[in-house]
Each structure stands twice: as structure tokens, then as C-alpha cells.
Amino acid sequence: MSAPHPTQFWHTLEDGRIQCDLCPRFCRLKEGQRGLCFVRGCEDSSIKLYTWGRSSGFCIDPVEKKPLNHYLPGQPILSFGTAGCNLTCKFCQNWDMSKSREMDTLTGKALPEQIAEAALNYGCMGVAFTYNDPVIFMEYALDIAEACHEKQLKTVAVSAGYICEDPRKFFFSGMDAANIDLKAFNEKFYKRICGGDLKTALDTLLYLKHETDIWFEITTLLIPDENDSNQELEALCGWVRENLGPEVPVHFTAFHPDWKMLDKPRTSPETLTRAREIAIKNGIYYPYTGNVYDTSGSSTYCHNCGELLIERCWYELGRWNLDSHGRCLKCRTALHGVFEKQPGSWGAKRQAIRV
Numbered sequence: 001m002s003a004p005h006p007t008q009f010w011h012t013l014e015d016g017r018i019q020c021d022l023c024p025r026f027c028r029l030k031e032g033q034r035g036l037c038f039v040r041g042c043e044d045s046s047i048k049l050y051t052w053g054r055s056s057g058f059c060i061d062p063v064e065k066k067p068l069n070h071y072l073p074g075q076p077i078l079s080f081g082t083a084g085c086n087l088t089c090k091f092c093q094n095w096d097m098s099k100s101r102e103m104d105t106l107t108g109k110a111l112p113e114q115i116a117e118a119a120l121n122y123g124c125m126g127v128a129f130t131y132n133d134p135v136i137f138m139e140y141a142l143d144i145a146e147a148c149h150e151k152q153l154k155t156v157a158v159s160a161g162y163i164c165e166d167p168r169k170f171f172f173s174g175m176d177a178a179n180i181d182l183k184a185f186n187e188k189f190y191k192r193i194c195g196g197d198l199k200t201a202l203d204t205l206l207y208l209k210h211e212t213d214i215w216f217e218i219t220t221l222l223i224p225d226e227n228d229s230n231q232e233l234e235a236l237c238g239w240v241r242e243n244l245g246p247e248v249p250v251h252f253t254a255f256h257p258d259w260k261m262l263d264k265p266r267t268s269p270e271t272l273t274r275a276r277e278i279a280i281k282n283g284i285y286y287p288y289t290g291n292v293y294d295t296s297g298s299s300t301y302c303h304n305c306g307e308l309l310i311e312r313c314w315y316e317l318g319r320w321n322l323d324s325h326g327r328c329l330k331c332r333t334a335l336h337g338v339f340e341k342q343p344g345s346w347g348a349k350r351q352a353i354r355v
Contacts, residue, residue, distance in 0.1 A: 004048035005139055007040065009167045018042045022167050023086045023135065024200050036195075037136040039084035051082040052140045055110045056131060058118070060351040062315040063344075066128055066158050067251050067290055069300060070337025071177045071215050073310060074317050074344030077156060078119040078353075080110075081131030082140070086162055088195035089183065090260040091223060110355045112140070116147035118355045125344070126154030126176070135163045138171045145174030161204030162196050168207055177338070178216040179251075180205055184227035185220075185236035193226070193261075202239070209244045215338050217249040219290070222267050222275060224255070233275050237282035246285045246303070247336040252276060253290035269294060285336070304333035315348035 009021040013028060020027045020035050027035035029042035039051045058080045063072055065079075085092070119127050127148050134141045134157050145155040154176040161180045163171060172178070182201055183194050190198045208216045218240065222228040240248055252275040254267035272289040276297055279287030289297030293314065300310040307330040311318030321329045326339040 005052035007047045007049050010047035020047045023163050037084045037086040051137050055080045058353050058355050062346050064315045066179050075125040076346040077128045078124045079128040079130050082137045085132050086136050090193050092259045112144040112147040114355050115144050116151050120151050128156040130158035133159050142174040161201045182218050182220050185232050219251040221253050221255050233278045237279045241283045246283045249286040251288045251290050254292050302328040305331040317343050
């Protein structure tokens, strides 16, 4: 176990317990106790982080795997997580890391400067905090972000956005892009299946849109008979368009049985296509399907004239019909996002590395 690292979002209660103020769970802890996330706990009458300097392993991924389809397409990004999570999603697809309690057997030591240097040396555009939610190892992530920015590298957060207002500002101050996992669009799902609440996730999305310049995209994992009804998808897409704007990409991805939700079937490709069609009907410019083979559903089209702009087959890029300013070659409408003059060529490779 790494040495405990100081944190700042906590306060002392009248009964002597220490309340963690990072997320709306507000764990109230006695000396020696851990919060639900397991990586933040009470020590020396304060909240400490126990995973600073620890990682569950490092891989170089295509940035599209985060998923980010409109942020430096084709570029490789160094991806890693730690352990633990502040939600309790029964369907967690990374439960071996997010639910881990055996940190010393799962993780290796890596200082922020070492991670940034590795990203630079391997030709990555930056570092992605992913696999488990980075808000719970916020101090570690921000130290890495500082080291990355000193080397002109980008930072990407893959998060459910389950974080309180003040730490939210602190955390995202170090991020250049984000993908927010919007679990569903109903409070019952969040409470019963994730142990969280919808409002906090929506507040994070509103904050990113209206108070930052961070490029962000949204992902919703569709689970059969849980969050995939036409009514719920209509509500989700309508809220995104009205509150965030039609230019925010929305990814609908396929569920597979895992962790504590083994009784549900895999999401059908037809469900994802239906969700994408609902998004288009509701005016979303860039809806995508994910975790299935669907070249049409994973490709990017001009919202003005319908021209194919970026062709994708899984994470491989095909035709690229943007000019050097990121505009449609046919009608010259700008594509929303962050693009270079030419796409990267990393492809679908996934390369494990040691730092």
C-alpha cells in the first residue's frame, strides 16, 4: 500500500467523525475507517488518499476508445486507473479494478513525472484517467495533469461525474477533455442499480458545458429493459439538446453481463440503432453506437449536409473528408470538436506498457 496522501475536501463533525466532502455520498468516518470508495479514509483526523502513486496498469489506446470521437481522432493516449469507485453499479464492466480491495497485489508504483515522461516517450498525445473513476483519486490525477501540461500533453477524464460542486471545479481544472458516463435518465435506476443520483451527473454536464472550455462527450450503456425504453431515450436526448446543445456527441454502447448483473442478455445491435435514430430525431448532431460492429453508427457525418466526414470501423479510421480547418469538404460546415489537420494513425492497437 502506498503512503497516505493528504486531501482537502473534508470537515470534522461534532461527534468527532470526519466527513468526506468529495462526493454526495458524504462518508462519515471514524479513525481507521475507509469510505465506500475504499481508497479514501480517515487517518490522523483527516481524509487521506491511499492510492496516490499507484496504478492498476498502463495501456496505450486509441483516444476513440474512451470514447472520444471528436478529440484528436486517431491519436494514441496513455490510459490507466487505480482501484475503487464511489458508485456501486451492479453492471460494472471494470469491476476487477473498481471493486478491488487488494491494492498491493493489483497495482504498481508510478510517480506523476514518470507517467508524463512515458506518455511523451511513447508518442502519446496525453494521458487518460479511466478504468475506474478518477474523481476518487483526484489529487493523484491532478498531479499527473500538472506534469503532463508541463510537457504540452493533454489530459482526459473518463468519469461518471459523481462529485460535489467545489471538488468538481478543482478536479476539472486539470482536464482538457472528458467523457461523462450518464448511466441512465431516471432516478430509480441510479439509486437502485448504481447507488447514486441522476441530478449530480446532470449538474456535472451542465458545469462542463456552461462554465468550462473542456471538450466532452457522453456515453450511456444501454441495458435491456432497464434504461433502453423509447420514452427514456427520448427524454435523455431532449435534455441533452436543450441543456447542452445538439453538438455534444452521445455514445450508446452495448452492455454485456458482468459483475452482479448476469441475468440480463447482451444489448442487441438493433437497440443501439434504435437509440441512435431517436437521437437523430431529437436533433442530436453526432450520435454513435459502440461495443458492436457498426461502421455506419460509429462514423461521423456532417450535421448540415449529411456527408460522411470520418469513417470508423471499430477504432480504425477510414475515409477522412475534412479540410485542414476541420470543415466538411462538401459544404464547408465546421465539425464540432478538436481536430488536427490530419488524423492520427494509431488505429485499433492496444499496447500494454510499464512505467
